[in-house]
Each structure stands twice: as C-alpha cells, then as structure tokens.
Amino acid sequence: MGTASESDFGYVLSERKAFDETKAGVKGLVDAGYKNVPGIFRHPPQKSEKKVSNLTDTSHVIPVIDLADIHKDASKRQGLVGIVKEASQTWGFFQVINHDIPVSVLEEMQNGVKRFHELDAEHKREFYSRDRTKPFFYNSNFDLYGSQPALNWRDTFKCLLYPDVPKPEEIPAVCRDILLDYSKYIMKLGILLLELFSEALDLSSNYLKDIGCAGRVFGLCHYYPACPEPDLTMGTTMHSDNDFFTILLQDHIGGLQIRCNDKWIDINPVPGALVVNIGDFLQLITNDRLKSAEHRVLSNDVGPRISVACFFSPSVEASSKPFGPIKELLNEDNPPKYRETTFAEYEAFFVAKGLDGTSALAPYKI
Numbered sequence: 001m002g003t004a005s006e007s008d009f010g011y012v013l014s015e016r017k018a019f020d021e022t023k024a025g026v027k028g029l030v031d032a033g034y035k036n037v038p039g040i041f042r043h044p045p046q047k048s049e050k051k052v053s054n055l056t057d058t059s060h061v062i063p064v065i066d067l068a069d070i071h072k073d074a075s076k077r078q079g080l081v082g083i084v085k086e087a088s089q090t091w092g093f094f095q096v097i098n099h100d101i102p103v104s105v106l107e108e109m110q111n112g113v114k115r116f117h118e119l120d121a122e123h124k125r126e127f128y129s130r131d132r133t134k135p136f137f138y139n140s141n142f143d144l145y146g147s148q149p150a151l152n153w154r155d156t157f158k159c160l161l162y163p164d165v166p167k168p169e170e171i172p173a174v175c176r177d178i179l180l181d182y183s184k185y186i187m188k189l190g191i192l193l194l195e196l197f198s199e200a201l202d203l204s205s206n207y208l209k210d211i212g213c214a215g216r217v218f219g220l221c222h223y224y225p226a227c228p229e230p231d232l233t234m235g236t237t238m239h240s241d242n243d244f245f246t247i248l249l250q251d252h253i254g255g256l257q258i259r260c261n262d263k264w265i266d267i268n269p270v271p272g273a274l275v276v277n278i279g280d281f282l283q284l285i286t287n288d289r290l291k292s293a294e295h296r297v298l299s300n301d302v303g304p305r306i307s308v309a310c311f312f313s314p315s316v317e318a319s320s321k322p323f324g325p326i327k328e329l330l331n332e333d334n335p336p337k338y339r340e341t342t343f344a345e346y347e348a349f350f351v352a353k354g355l356d357g358t359s360a361l362a363p364y365k366i
C-alpha cells in the first residue's frame, strides 16, 4: 500500500483489504509516518459545505441542560422535561451537565480509551476483529467493506456494557476497570433520560424503559488520530445513529457537527458535559415526535480526538420482535408514518449500507 496521489481517489477494494490486514488501523498509518492521506481515505469535496459557527447566531445554540435540580420538585422536573422535549423535537441533540457522573470518571474514561488505542501494535492486533457478536473488539471503519466511497480517519473499539459486560479477561487491562465503572454510571443516566423522554411524550415515566429501550447498551470508543491533510478526509461521515438514543462523551478538540436546514452546526465541547442525541429507532417508535439528527465529525490536524458513544438498543431477544409507532401516540390526525420492522432487520440494513450519507430510516416510511 503506497502513498496515494490525488489521482487515485476512490474505492479500491484491494487497498481496503491491505489496510484491514495491517490490523493497525489509522493509528498504524500515522505511526508509519504517512504524510499524505491514502487514496482510500480521500473523500469527494464536501467541506465546501461550510462550517457554521454557532457563536454569533443564537438560533443555532444547542441547549446545555443542567440536570442538578431534576429530583428537587415536580415543577423543576416539568421545566426540564419541557427543555428536553423542545431540543429533541428541534435538534435531536442536546448536552447535559450535572448529570451525576463525576468529572474524574469522564477523564479516566477518555484516558482508558487513549491507553487502549496507544497499546503497542502487536498487543492491540490481538483484539482486531470484524465479528460484531464479540463483547469486546477493535477495528477501523466498521463499514470498511460497505459501499461508502471513502474510509474515515478513525479507529474504534466496541465494548458491551449492558446487560452483561465482557469477562474481565476479555477486556484489556488498560481500560478494564474504567469500562466496568463507566457502564454503571451510563445505565443510571440512560434510565433517567428515558424517563424524561417518556414524560416529554406524555407517557408514564417508565414507558420507554419498559418497552425495552435500554435492553442492550454498548460503547463505541473512538480514536481520531491527528491527520496530515484534514481537508481531504473525514473523521466520521454524515449519518444518524441506529439506536434509540446515544450518550456521547467528547474531549476538548471538537469537530462534531449536526446538520440542520442544509447547514452544519458545531456541537462545541463543554467541559464536564455529555452530548445526548436521538437515534433513528426512537424517531420511528415516536412517529417523528422526537427526531434523530444527521451528524458528522471533521478530521483535524490536532489529535488524537477521543470520544465514547454509548448506544441504547433493544436486547438481543427483543431485536427480532417488531417495533412500530407507539399506539398511544397515534390518532386520526396522527396516523403511523412508519411500518413495523425488527431492530435486527433495520440494523443489518444500516451495517450493510455503511456510513454512505443516506438515511437508514427512509425505507420504513409509509
């Protein structure tokens, strides 16, 4: 795999394979001293869709919701539910602070992810896999063999967090303790968010939890190496998440953007905050009451950028059961907008398609 020139941009299966077989990810390219982005990572020009700063235009500020008062009294809670509802309907994204996860835990989680990705290549390659059923594995570009035109400048490890965590010996020692710790905090916050989403929909507090919206949770722990030519590639191409909702921890580097009215809006890092976003499956079961937003991550000449995305999905058993718009949310004026589907079918479609910029929800629209 030589250094690519401008002209050999494109989908070259043999080069993707050669990259895969290094089992060293994008970090391996950087360590090998690549000064140019190889052709398989070169995206068609898209950053010309200019970044929009949300600093000057207050209509583009994604809310930062302070959860400190959530258990204080009913009217405070009602107020917060209103803000969550508004943000989930308008943006599909918000940030939360005072969420009860100590900053020391957030920092150690980022450090643990960094330590894993910076293990020596020989040790790390033992964990390299494309077997999605494994409770812990790492690779680069889950959709490497998909149809998307170019790869992303990112490596990822995936760890199951609920209902089971991997056996201790299945998790590398450098991130074992913190993953086990983080999973407990994330479940608690995830259940609270499901209560708030339920209340925002005028359903009973436990509704979304009881239908299995926190049946299985896993973390995607991303490492975006500094990129020598960041304008030629992407950290993560545009997509919406294929789950009910996601709790995302991002570091201080930035680059996460959401798409709104054909503009890209920055989700600026806020110290101590977690980003929450609605996934396609919550949009489907709420019949478009809550919206999943398309988002992407720009690559950067500064790095590595670390992020941890915790995906809330149906349990393995519930993945083969049909989900459709919640009956309580339907009436004559609000007929179902989606046909029923199983999560397994939807997920298989999402994975086969890869992050090619198209919607995985569209085929289920009535």
Ligand SMILES: O=C(O)CCC(=O)C(=O)O
Residues within 6 Å of the ligand: 220, 222, 236, 241, 248, 250, 256, 295, 297, 307, 308, 309
């Ligand atoms: O790294 C990020 O900030 C976002 C990652 C993401 O969008 C995802 O894992 O679905």
Ligand SMILES: [Fe+2]
Residues within 6 Å of the ligand: 239, 240, 241, 295
């Ligand atoms: Fe995402």
